[in-house]
Amino acid sequence: MFERLIYVSRAAPGITARDCYDIIRVAHNRNSQFSLTGALLFLDGYFIQVLEGDRFRMRERFQVIAADRRHTDVDLRQSVTCDGLLFSGDWMALRSDAEIDPAVKARFGYRPGLPADTFSGERIVEFVQACCRTHANA
Amino acid sequence: MNPFLAPIERAGSDLSNAAQALCNGATASGLQAGPGRPGHDLTGPAAPADGLADRHALYVLAIEQMPQGLSMFDGDDRLLVANRRYRDLWQLPESLCQPGARFADLLAANPATELPCHDPYLAEAAATGEPSRRRREWQLRDGRIIGVTITRLPGGACVALHEDITERHRDQQQVAYLARHDALTGLPNRAQLSDEMTRQLPRVHRGEELALLYLDLDRFKSVNDTLGHTAGDGLLRQVAERLRASAREGDLIARLGGDEFAVLQTGTAQPAGSTALAKRLIEALSQPFDLDGHQAHIGTSVGVAVAPFDGDQAEALIKSADLALYRAKAAGRGVLRYFEPEMDARMQLRRQLESDLRGAIVRGEFELAFQAQVAADSHAVIGVEALIRWNHPVRGRVSPLDFIPLAEETGLIIPIGVWVLRQACVAAVAWPESVRIAVNLSPVQFKSHTLLRDVMAALHDSGLPPQRLELEITEAVLLDDTERALSVLHAMRERGIRISMDDFGTGYSSLSYLRRFPFDKIKIDRSFIQDAAQGGDALAIVGAISNLGRSLGMSTTAEGVETVEQLAAVCAAGCAEVQGYLFSRPGPASAISALIATHRPPGQPTEIPAPSEQGAPCSNDSSM
Numbered sequence: 001m002f003e004r005l006i007y008v009s010r011a012a013p014g015i016t017a018r019d020c021y022d023i024i025r026v027a028h029n030r031n032s033q034f035s036l037t038g039a040l041l042f043l044d045g046y047f048i049q050v051l052e053g054d055r056f057r058m059r060e061r062f063q064v065i066a067a068d069r070r071h072t073d074v075d076l077r078q079s080v081t082c083d084g085l086l087f088s089g090d091w092m093a094l095r096s097d098a099e100i101d102p103a104v105k106a107r108f109g110y111r112p113g114l115p116a117d118t119f120s121g122e123r124i125v126e127f128v129q130a131c132c133r134t135h136a137n138a
Numbered sequence: 139m140n141p142f143l144a145p146i147e148r149a150g151s152d153l154s155n156a157a158q159a160l161c162n163g164a165t166a167s168g169l170q171a172g173p174g175r176p177g178h179d180l181t182g183p184a185a186p187a188d189g190l191a192d193r194h195a196l197y198v199l200a201i202e203q204m205p206q207g208l209s210m211f212d213g214d215d216r217l218l219v220a221n222r223r224y225r226d227l228w229q230l231p232e233s234l235c236q237p238g239a240r241f242a243d244l245l246a247a248n249p250a251t252e253l254p255c256h257d258p259y260l261a262e263a264a265a266t267g268e269p270s271r272r273r274r275e276w277q278l279r280d281g282r283i284i285g286v287t288i289t290r291l292p293g294g295a296c297v298a299l300h301e302d303i304t305e306r307h308r309d310q311q312q313v314a315y316l317a318r319h320d321a322l323t324g325l326p327n328r329a330q331l332s333d334e335m336t337r338q339l340p341r342v343h344r345g346e347e348l349a350l351l352y353l354d355l356d357r358f359k360s361v362n363d364t365l366g367h368t369a370g371d372g373l374l375r376q377v378a379e380r381l382r383a384s385a386r387e388g389d390l391i392a393r394l395g396g397d398e399f400a401v402l403q404t405g406t407a408q409p410a411g412s413t414a415l416a417k418r419l420i421e422a423l424s425q426p427f428d429l430d431g432h433q434a435h436i437g438t439s440v441g442v443a444v445a446p447f448d449g450d451q452a453e454a455l456i457k458s459a460d461l462a463l464y465r466a467k468a469a470g471r472g473v474l475r476y477f478e479p480e481m482d483a484r485m486q487l488r489r490q491l492e493s494d495l496r497g498a499i500v501r502g503e504f505e506l507a508f509q510a511q512v513a514a515d516s517h518a519v520i521g522v523e524a525l526i527r528w529n530h531p532v533r534g535r536v537s538p539l540d541f542i543p544l545a546e547e548t549g550l551i552i553p554i555g556v557w558v559l560r561q562a563c564v565a566a567v568a569w570p571e572s573v574r575i576a577v578n579l580s581p582v583q584f585k586s587h588t589l590l591r592d593v594m595a596a597l598h599d600s601g602l603p604p605q606r607l608e609l610e611i612t613e614a615v616l617l618d619d620t621e622r623a624l625s626v627l628h629a630m631r632e633r634g635i636r637i638s639m640d641d642f643g644t645g646y647s648s649l650s651y652l653r654r655f656p657f658d659k660i661k662i663d664r665s666f667i668q669d670a671a672q673g674g675d676a677l678a679i680v681g682a683i684s685n686l687g688r689s690l691g692m693s694t695t696a697e698g699v700e701t702v703e704q705l706a707a708v709c710a711a712g713c714a715e716v717q718g719y720l721f722s723r724p725g726p727a728s729a730i731s732a733l734i735a736t737h738r739p740p741g742q743p744t745e746i747p748a749p750s751e752q753g754a755p756c757s758n759d760s761s762m
Contacts, residue, residue, distance in 0.1 A: 021447045024409060025476035033469060092413055099407045 002085060004038075004052040005062060006078040006121050008114055009071040011045045019070055023047075024093040027065075034061060037087040039128045042095040044112035047071055050128050052085050078121030086125060092132045104130045206299045207284075213294025215241035227284055227300050250276035253283065275303065283307045320393040322371055323378035331392035331400055335452035338404055339445060348404050348445040349412035352459040353381075353419060355397035356437040356471040360618075361429070369429045373436070376429075380422040385415065400459070408444045409476060416440040416474045424472060439466040443477040461485055488544065494530060495541055495550055499557055503529050506561050508730045510722035511576065511695060514709045519734055521574040521608060523717065524562035525724050526554070546582045555583045556592045563600035563607065565727040569734060576608040578640065581615045584623045593630060604634035610661065612640050616651050627655055638695070643679060652690055660687045662713065664698025670711065671703035677711055684712035 011020070020042050027040055027049075036053035049065075051058055066074050094100060104110075108127045109118065119127070201208055207224030211217055217239040225235050228248050235244065253275040271289045278284065285303040290296045318330040326334070335350070342348055355377065362370035374397070381391045381399060390402040401419070403412055423438040441463025443449065448458040458477040464485070466475035498504055504526060511521035528536040545551040559577055566575035583589050597604055609630065615623050627637055638659035639651070643666050652660075662683050669676035680696065687694040696708035699718030708716060722733065 018447055021409070021444065022478075025444075025447075026478060028409065028413070028474075028476050029465075029478065032474060090417070092410060094407070094410050096407055099410055 001055070002052055002082050003055040003058050004050065004078065004080050004082045004086070004125075005058055005076070006048075006050050006124050007062075007065075007074055007076045008124075009047045009074040010113070011042070011047065012070050012072055015070055020095050023068070023070055024095055028091060028093060030061060030064075031091045034058075036061060037085055037091050039087060039091065039132050040093040040095075041100075041128060041131060042093075043097060043100065043110075046113045048114060048124065048128065050087070050125055052082065052087060055081075075116070077116065077119075077124060080121070086129065087132075090132075094131055100131050206301050208297070208299060210295065210297045211241055217241070217244065218295065224300055227282075227302060229278075248278060250278045250284070252276050255285075275307070323375055323393050325378050325381075325399070326390060326392040328392065328394050331390060331394070331402060332452050332456075334390050334402060335455065338402065339450060339452060339455075341404065342445045342450055346404070347406075347408040348402070348455075349406075349408050349415075350443050350445075350455050350459040351401040351403065351412055351416055351419070352394075352441045352443075352463040353399040353401070353423075353438045354463055354467060355399075355423070356439060356467075358397035358436055361434045361436065363619075365429055365432055365434070369432065369434075372429050373427055373434060376427050377423060377436075380425075381419060384418040384422045389415070409442070412442045412444065413474070416442060420472050420474065437472045439463060439469075439471060440474045441466045441477065442474065448477045458482075491536075491541065492544055492548055492550075495528075495545060495548070498528060498530075499553060501531075503531065504554070504557060505529060506558065506565065506727070507724035508565065508727055509717060509724040510730060510733060511574075511715055511717045512721050514696075514705075514713050514716050517721070519573055519730075520715065521576055522566065522569070522730050523576040523578075523610070524558060524565070526558055542580070546580055549582065551580045551582045552586050552588075555580060556596070559593060559596040560599065563596045563602040565730075566606060567600050567602050568727070568731060571603075571606065573734065574606050574608045574636065575602070576610050576638065578610045579615065581612070581618065581623075584611075584615050584626060585619070590626055590629050593635065594633065597635075605636070608636040608638055608658070610638045610640040613642075613645055613648060613651055616654075617646075620654075624655055631656070641697075642683060649686075652686070652692070656690075657692050659693045659695055659715075661695045661697050661717075662708075664718075667696050667698045667704055667708060667718070668700075670696075670707040671701060673707070677707055680708055680713065681711040684714075687714075688712065 024040060024042070030036075031038070031051065031053075034053065034057040036051050036057060038050040038052050040050075041048040051061065104127070108123070108130070110127070111118065114124055114127065201219075201221050204221060204223060207227045208219065208221045209217065209224045210219040217235065217237055219237075220235055224230075225232060228244070230244060230247055234247055255273055255275040271287065274286045274288065276284045276286065281304070282302055283304045285301045285306075286298050288296050288298045318327060318333075319325065320327045335348075338348055358370070358373070361373055374393070377397075377399070378391070378393065381401070385391055385401055385403075388403075388405055392400045392402070394400055401415065403415055419440060420438055423436060427434045427436065441459050441461065443455045443458035443462055445455050449455040461481045462475045462477035465481050466473040469475065507525045507527050508522045509525060510519045511523060512518060513520050526538055526542075528538075528541055530536045542551070545554050562575050562577045566573065569575075579589075586592075593607070593609070596602075597607060611627075631637055636658040637655070638661055639657045640661045641663045642660045643663040660683060662680055666676045666680050670680050671677075684694045693714045694712070695715040695717055696704075696711075696713040697717050699705050699708060699716045699720045701720060704718075705716060705720055722730075
């Protein structure tokens with residue numbers, strides 16, 4: 001059994017491209033170290049992350065993530081137990097609008113921060129997967 | 139002096155005048171060879187009619203026989219003189235190559251592409267004040283390369299020497315290629331990678347990103363050692379092919395030496411681009427390789443540095459990628475790690491620790507602590523384990539967990555191990571003959587050819603009988619080069635030294651090792667003992683290992699016994715010996731001596747009273 005967790009947060013004011021890259025590389029290294037898979041998007045000033053893996057490790061990581069001062073308004077959109085991994089063996093991060101296929105954004109009716117009224121946890125997962133898929137195939 | 143040149147030198151002014159006249163548009167007609175020298179025709183002015191005719195004929199002959207092509211044009215780029223070799227080299231029809239022919243027409247007759255050419259003559263000419271001279275190189279359509287050395291004379295005329303430098307050029311190209319490529323795989327080498335990075339990095343200042351991926355093959359050494367260097371070379375060639383196939387156009391793949399490779403990735407957003415590439419590389423190299431019928435399983439770890447974040451100079455980026463690779467390898471196999479600034483800080487700390495470690499023996503900063511091993515039934519002290527301690531002058535006591543891996547990695551474990559052996563043997567001599575001394579050996583020590591000699595020297599110099607020395611190894615000793623390790627172990631045992639298997643139950647715990655070597659003792663890892671008091675799986679495993687040891691004629695020791703409940707459980711499970719805080723904390727040799735003296739009834743084996751409930755549970759020390 002695994003756990004999947006999705007959150008959306010807002011980048012803290014004054015965050016630079018270097019800060020953003022720093023967040024992503026550390027996230028990559030730690031998530032990989034704990035065998036956590038998923039993806040992180042940085043779009044229009046929002047972080048959108050899907051994380052899945054061992055329940056204990058996941059919670060340990062999320063505690064660290066939530067305490068990071070480089071983002072605020074951490075909104076946990078989903079925390080569910082699951083049988084399989086949607087991002088099996090993968091963790092990917094996209095940090096600029098240019099990396100996202102505009103067609104994907106249009107298809108999902110993208111809005112900055114993926115507001116909860118239109119983006120359920122499942123829809124966020126689908127959106128993130130679609131973004132990563134088009135990039136991986138590029 | 140060359141007789142053909144002497145007249146020229148003497149007649150220098152005449153020739154100069156003649157040349158000047160030609161440059162000024164004097165008659166330019168076919169120059170005929172002298173009588174009796176058919177076929178020596180020279181395009182140029184007519185032979186003089188006076189007594190210089192013979193000498194002139196000699197000049198004609200000399201010029202015609204030159205291995206180089208020769209041409210001379212006036213200040214208006216019209217041909218004055220050209221020899222046959224010139225026509226041959228440029229494949230110019232004789233009809234075209236007549237005095238007065240224009241340079242542009244000759245060039246058009248056999249179009250050539252000018253090649254970039256370094257010109258050593260130009261600087262020399264400037265320095266000496268001689269007529270300006272320069273070098274040009276042209277490639278003809280048929281692939282030949284003609285090198286031309288042009289000397290421009292006062293007045294505008296120029297003399298040119300033409301040579302076919304195709305072979306030389308090819309050799310130079312080959313040398314230049316070899317200087318920038320790895321001969322084994324044909325991949326660019328470190329020099330070209332560095333140049334390419336220097337060329338690409340300015341793009342970073344224009345907002346682009348660039349990733350440098352460093353790769354190091356896992357288990358390559360094992361393939362080289364077992365299948366030989368030829369197979370190793372074949373493997374490296376196959377690795378290069380797979381890397382080429384996995385990379386995209388524009389990625390520069392380089393072999394840095396040994397089993398290290400690098401990929402320079404440009405033109406894609408980071409870190410997503412390098413993540414995707416690294417995954418492809420890891421996947422490609424995780425598939426088995428066929429080496430003349432032998433299947434080899436290797437793999438790779440990848441460290442990534444991204445410009446501009448991790449450095450905007452080639453050197454900084456290379457260092458960052460290397461550090462990231464170091465962390466990737468430390469984390470396991472098939473791992474991708476991005477550089478983080480703290481890695482640099484950790485590496486600096488590590489280097490400092492390594493430097494301190496090198497001087498620690500000389501400065502007397504190591505000491506041994508000793509922990510008693512007792513018989514499970516009588517509680518008699520039957521052995522003592524030696525545990526190393528490092529008292530760092532600034533950091534205080536450094537945990538063996540922090541410095542032993544570093545000592546193993548740097549090879550410092552060899553002198554440290556010798557020191558431990560010697561000190562332990564010397565200490566044990568003072569204790570009763572019934573008490574053995576146990577010393578841990580690292581797998582790295584087994585790779586040293588001096589291990590057996592070091593052990594015997596420690597025994598000899600201390601006077602300790604071999605039967606009182608017990609060497610503790612983990613199964614890691616037997617994982618690499620098993621045969622060699624077994625042969626050393628057998629040699630030790632033949633000399634009466636006891637051998638025990640430490641930390642049994644963790645790792646692979648392969649039973650085959652117990653068949654292949656008659657260990658005197660199996661030490662059951664503390665992780666099972668801690669849970670043994672609760673019964674369940676841990677206790678069942680302790681019981682099973684004890685039974686196994688008994689069946690194989692090996693004693694069993696329960697490590698890390700901290701409570702009376704644990705003691706009762708391991709005794710019930712059949713362990714013959716126990717070790718842990720319940721009986722003895724690691725301490726100086728004097729404490730062990732005191733322990734033995736206090737609890738040893740006259741004429742009886744050393745014995746410790748049955749522990750009470752007061753035995754304070756606490757964490758155990760790590761052994762060396």
